[in-house]
Amino acid sequence: MFTSALLRRVETSLSPKFRKSFSLQERPVAACMPSGVQQVEFPRGTLAEIYGPASSGKTGLVYAALARATRVADYCALVDAGDSFDPVSGRDAGIDLNQLLWVRCANNAEHALKAADLVLQAGGFAMVVLDLAGVPASEARRISLTSWFRLRHAAEKCNAAFVVVEEERNAGSCSTLQVETKQAERCFEGALLHGLRADAVQGPRIRSATPYSALQRFGI
């Protein structure tokens, strides 16, 4: 009782001078970049991972998000570690290629990290995609947690949606959002490949007010 009275006395005397320390700080809800698939959105100022094996639809999903961003005149950057971006696929996905900075890293994950850091430090990009799916998984695993933290901090500072595309999760606790894609069905009709259906499983968002959802099936 004496302790609680003392605590109340301390709060009463100090709270007028140090309001912030005695009030609850609410983190504002981050704006999100839509991807074209319902409930799969990439929050700005955070690091998000989208991962899955080859032909699971992760690249189509990211290109759709880039398309929506560039169509509203936002600048976006694609740091292509494996030099695998196809401009025709990007155009067909709706990306405005004039608004896209394409950085080709010739299968060098270290250069890709440096390039991503430079682009995030420059600021002004609504979305920065680091595509590690083209490099061997062993190289991607060697990226240290310190590097991921540094990149996430840079994304927070410049309020960009930093999306990492890879075949398996590597950023650990540094990523705020994880989306796993899996191939559900291939669509062959006669002599034509129409596309494929994929599942996007969205992991829990850390420190976010919006609830997470489980399975989203989408077609590409």
Next chain:
Amino acid sequence: MYACLYAEGNLALLVECARYFSPRYEEYSADAVLVDLRGAGLLFGSWAEIADAMQRRIGVAANIALAGDPDSAFFLARSRKGITLIHPGEEAEALASVPLRLLPCSSETAAVLHAWGFSTFGELAALPAAGIAARLGAEGTALLRLVRGENNRQLRTVETPRSFRDDIELESPVALLEPLLFLLGRLLNELCAALMRSALSTDEVRLALTLENAPTHSCVLRLPIPLCDPMVLLKLLQLELGERPPAAAILKISLELEPAPPRKTQHNLFVAAGPEPQVLEVTLAKLRHLLGADCVGAPHLLNTHRPDAFSMQHFPGNAAAPQNPFPAQPALALRRYRPPKLAQVTKHQERPAQVRSGALRAKVIAAAGPWRTSGDWWNTLAWNRDEWDVALANGVLYRLYEEVGSQRWFVEGVYD
């Protein structure tokens, strides 16, 4: 006070003389130059002394006339030989005897004046202004001002191109980048300050380094937008010199900035602001230094059906890109292999049955194709191939193609 220098066929001499006395001059015709002498009296003495000095400087026989307005000076120089000096306010009296044939007017007006029997400026100047305006209109009013010496106009001056250039001769050769950057920073600070005083920026930086026992090392930086920040320009020069260093020690540095109007931007409430131009330029230069000039930029699709045909343009791009209709859902994307991977494909009933390429070995469980594509047969970029979209037993979708001529198979990429 204005001067007219008149000498047939000697325009260059007249211009050189005019520049000596004043920065404001007008090349009135092929034989005459008008000079604004306001303020020249403080430097060169009285008007008579100035006229004498001009005559001596020209060197050839020329008519020189000084008057209170430029057109009066011209008419006097055309009609009188030698030096003519008219004080301001006395132009009308001096112009009275100038022949009317020197008056610049339309042929109709000249015919009217001839019909009236006029032959000198003074005869026309004596007429009332209202009557001239009623009979000859606006042209008549303008002519009346000319013949009365009342046409006070500004000269159409020739802008001397300004040069923003500085040189440093070194007492001892410099072989390291750091001291060179220190000197370049000093030069850039001074030149950028000079640009800012003239309300200008620069869009081209030219650096020439005189080397010891080696040819001069030159580099030119062309900027996509005009800049005037010495730190940004120094950083760009540093990256350029780091990539292409001079071959020997440096004896002399010459730096020139090409002046350009500064960039004006109108921000828009409804358009997202992009990266700061200066910061973006330095970032792009750093990326090019790290990865190579062809690896950074905005992709631009070439106007051809040739596979993987694109060029890298400066970011942000400005190519006219047709806006395709927005797809309703994410589109199937191809992740390319650059270069395409050589493969061995076993066929069954003319369709791919098994694929081997590097570590990949799998059966084909579904295949779509073949799709024949060819082109550019008239040059070295010719292609002729059959494309297949295949699903392998490992679940991955690939695009394969077979070169029709050589029958070699390649894996072009994976669908994702």
